[in-house]
Amino acid sequence: MIRLLYLSHAASTISEExxxxxxxxxxxxxxxxxxTGILVHGxxxxxxxxxxxxxxxxxKYxxxxxxxxxxxxxxxCISPVKNRIFEKWSMGGIASDPLQFQHIATLRARRLEVIDENTFTETMREFAQRLRSPQ
Ligand SMILES: Cc1cc2nc3c(=O)[nH]c(=O)nc-3n(C[C@H](O)[C@H](O)[C@H](O)COP(=O)(O)O)c2cc1C
Structure with missing residues (x-):
């Protein structure tokens, strides 16, 4: 099993719908x-x-x-994993304002280095906690 994290630019015309x-x-x-996983947008x-x-x-990617x-x-980040973080979500959704992307920006800034596995896992667990109900 693997976990893949990516960042992309939303189309400028994209609507909430x-x-x-x-x-x-x-x-x-x-x-x-x-x-399983999450989609954060904002x-x-x-x-x-x-x-x-x-x-x-x-x-899928x-x-x-x-x-x-x-x-x-x-x-x-792409890494082999033994356990899922988002096992309850076929795709959790989080609306996030630009400031809340801070953690991700930090990860992005380090993309040429090896991302510390603990930093990554902690950030993902914070996201998991923000998902209120399983989907
Ligand atoms: C940012 C983003 C994330 C997406 N994530 C998923 C996903 O996790 N799973 C998925 O099936 N489609 C995802 N899609 C949609 C696919 O690109 C594609 O439209 C969809 O799989 C087609 O589904 P359909 O064959 O049921 O019409 C995503 C699209 C975008 C723009």
Whole structure:
């Protein structure tokens, strides 16, 4: 199993309804392919965590890359994992203002270095705590 974290730029025309549509289709599709994760959006950015079997996650990521509702995706972290952080969410959604992207920006600033596994896991656990109810 792997966990993949990426950041992308939302299309400038994207509406709140479109983000909700993305979440709805993600939940439907991901439950079928045993992918879990979260989608954080705000300040013109998306950040998504996808976790699950390696081939499923990579196939899904490649599909998502083609979606015109965002662009410029950059993988921040990809690692083999034993456990899921978002096991209860086929795709949790978090609306985040630009300031709340601070943690992610920190991770991005270090993208050329090895991201400390604990920093990453802690940041993800904070996100998991902010998801109020399982989807
Ligand atoms: C930022 C972003 C994240 C997405 N995340 C997922 C996802 O986790 N799972 C998924 O199936 N589709 C996701 N999508 C949508 C896919 O790009 C694609 O539209 C969808 O899988 C097609 O679903 P359909 O075949 O049911 O129409 C995402 C799109 C964007 C822009």
């Amino acid at each position: 479109q983000v909700q549509e993305i979440l709805l289709s993600s939940r439907r599709n991901n439950s079928a392919s045993s992918i 300040g013109g950015l998306f950040m998504q965590v996808l976790e699950g079997p390696e081939s499923d996650v990579l196939r 490649v599909k998502i890359l083609d979606d015109p509702r965002h662009s410029g995706a950059q993988i921040l």
